[in-house]
Amino acid sequence: MNRFMEQFMKSGYKLTRPRRLLLERLEDLDRPFTAEELYEMMNREGIGRATVFRTLKLLLDIGILVRVHLEEGCQHYQLAAGLPGEDHHHDRIICRFCGKITDLDECPMRNDVAAIAKRSGYRLQGHHLDLYGICSRCDADNQKSH
Amino acid sequence: MNRFMEQFMKSGYKLTRPRRLLLERLEDLDRPFTAEELYEMMNREGIGRATVFRTLKLLLDIGILVRVHLEEGCQHYQLAAGLPGEDHHHDRIICRFCGKITDLDECPMRNDVAAIAKRSGYRLQGHHLDLYGICSRCDADNQKSH
DNA sequence: ACAAAAATGATACTTTGTATCAATTGGAGG
């Protein structure tokens, strides 16, 4: 009964065997993953295709997962950072080598974003920022292997 | 022989009938579109499925089109803003109502992005920013219709 | 006009995701 299961129960849905197994796997996944990757894992334990896709949709809805759009290849998922229901702010920095994603705790936007937006004629509602770079681990690895 | 066709020729590929027709349609498309939408348009003129998908890939490669990841539903395409080969900077503001995308001419990042990134242990390479809001046209329309 | 190379479109296929539905199961209430 990990933190995901508790959060899941609160949502009112039944905590079934397939869902429990899936939520267990999530513990380990520290990288974005595709539906197909998850399906292959779960299918080894007998979980059906439809169930995996249905559950993914549920977890998005509940807020346990968020969709991630990487530079190439969309339709990835990852654990939602921070607490659900909170301000939906997901500025982040992504390693171009290994795909690791770290959420920024500070928003690096200038104060005059709103002004810039207004000049373009839009009423601003929100934003999403992705920084790209190389994480320290990959950076170190690449130094060595050269 | 519009600006796209000239740019296309320079790339060294043959300017064939299907490609010419497709590049003509692009003139009009001021919104992001899916491959399927484009296929349906072109198919009315006898262009085959494979050709449309192949040509899309070509145009991405040449830099006439860029891929756009919208909040919901990825895999859209739109005309590349600015000149190709230039700094790959595509910060933009997107209308949540009609999908209109306007590129920002100014980058609203604070000067200390690099510092924030460094604190997270990454070596920063670039970024991508999406602002979200309501465009002036949709804003006005919504006022009226209420 | 000719030939070679590039491109096309029909077709079949793969991949990714969804609808259907009979069978199963979790868990609320007795």
Place this chain on the structure above:
DNA sequence: CCTCCAATTGATACAAAGTATCATTTTTGT
């Protein structure tokens, strides 16, 4: 603990999105 029923499941068939193949056509340099 047992019962019951709505919720859920997985098999299957299907739909949508994209790719490989290949015989035929088109483009372009000469």
